[in-house]
Amino acid sequence: MDLRQLEYFVAVAEEQNFTRAAQRVHISQSGVSAQIRRLEKELGAELFDRSARAAELTAAGKAALEHARNALAAAGAVGQAVGEITGLLRGNLNIGMVIGCTVTPLFDALAGFHRAHLGVELSLREDNSDRLVDEVRTGTLDLALIGAESAPEGLETLTILSEPLIAAVPGGHELAGRAIALRELAAHPVVCMPPGTGLRAVFDRACAARGVEPVIALQASAAGAIADLALRGLGVAILSESMAAEHPGLTALPITDATDPALLAITWRPEANVAAREMIRHCRRAFRIDSGTTPDTLP
The missing domain is CATH 1.10.10.10 (Winged helix-like DNA-binding domain superfamily/Winged helix DNA-binding domain)
Incomplete structure (x- = not known):
C-alpha cells in the first residue's frame, strides 16, 4: 500500500x-x-x-x-x-474569513506568505464567525479572521481591532446628534448583522443584559449593505465605530449602555502547523502588530 x-x-x-x-x-x-x-x-x-x-x-x-x-x-x-x-514549507493552508469583511491587510499577508512559500497551496473562503471557529477547532481550517464578542475558548487569538458598537442614522433622523440608550433604540427598527457574527453577538448580549428586545427589521452580512439600508430610512444601523466611519452619509450615535467591545481577530489552534504560524507572522507584519499590542484602528 x-x-x-x-x-x-x-x-x-x-x-x-x-x-x-x-x-x-x-x-x-x-x-x-x-x-x-x-x-x-x-x-x-x-x-x-x-x-x-x-x-x-x-x-x-x-x-x-x-x-x-x-x-x-x-x-x-x-x-x-x-x-x-530547510526553510521550505509545503502542503496546504486553509484560511477562513468572516463574510462581508474586506480587510486589505489580510490580503497583503496572504500575498506576502505566497511569495515567500510558493510550495504551499492557499485556500480562502468566507462564512459566519461561529462556523469558522468550529472549523478551526476541528482542524478543517488552519486559521480564520473572525468577528467575536470575546476570544474563543481554547484557541489562540490575535486581536486586530477592538471597538464599541454604535448606532448609525441618516443626518435628518430624529435620533441624530446625540448618544442613546438601548431602550430608546428599541423604539426604532434595527438593521444589523445576522446571528453567528461577532457584532450581532455583542449587540444581543447587551440587549439581553438590560432586558431590551429590539425589533430586527432587516439583516445583512456586509457592513456596506447595512449602511445602505439605514441611509434609505429602513432602520437604525448597528455597526462598529470604524465601519460607520466609512459611510459619511450616516451619523454615528454612541450607545451609552452597550459598553462591551466587538473584536476582529485571527484565531488558530495552539497546536497549529508551521505554515499557519508563519502566516500569523505575516499577519502581524501586515497589520503592524507587535506581540502584546493591539491597534486602535485598522491600517
Whole structure:
C-alpha cells in the first residue's frame, strides 16, 4: 500500500461518497475506486459496503480508518520537520474569513506568505464567525479572521481591532446628534448583522443584559449593505465605530449602555502547523502588530 491509497481511503470514509471524495483529492471517481480496490486486495478485506446508498465502512474499514489517518499525519509531520530545517514549507493552508469583511491587510499577508512559500497551496473562503471557529477547532481550517464578542475558548487569538458598537442614522433622523440608550433604540427598527457574527453577538448580549428586545427589521452580512439600508430610512444601523466611519452619509450615535467591545481577530489552534504560524507572522507584519499590542484602528 502507499500513502496515496490511504489518502483516498480516508477521503471516501469522511465524505461517505466516492464522487465527493474524488473531487476532494482532484482525480476521477474511477481513479479513486481503482486505488481503493487495490488497497482492499492487498489487505484481503473490503473496506466499504457498496450495497448501501452511502459509502459506509465495513468492520474492517472502521478498524483501518484511524491507523490510516495516523499514517497520513505522520507522513505530513516528516515533511513539516524537514521544512522547518530547510526553510521550505509545503502542503496546504486553509484560511477562513468572516463574510462581508474586506480587510486589505489580510490580503497583503496572504500575498506576502505566497511569495515567500510558493510550495504551499492557499485556500480562502468566507462564512459566519461561529462556523469558522468550529472549523478551526476541528482542524478543517488552519486559521480564520473572525468577528467575536470575546476570544474563543481554547484557541489562540490575535486581536486586530477592538471597538464599541454604535448606532448609525441618516443626518435628518430624529435620533441624530446625540448618544442613546438601548431602550430608546428599541423604539426604532434595527438593521444589523445576522446571528453567528461577532457584532450581532455583542449587540444581543447587551440587549439581553438590560432586558431590551429590539425589533430586527432587516439583516445583512456586509457592513456596506447595512449602511445602505439605514441611509434609505429602513432602520437604525448597528455597526462598529470604524465601519460607520466609512459611510459619511450616516451619523454615528454612541450607545451609552452597550459598553462591551466587538473584536476582529485571527484565531488558530495552539497546536497549529508551521505554515499557519508563519502566516500569523505575516499577519502581524501586515497589520503592524507587535506581540502584546493591539491597534486602535485598522491600517
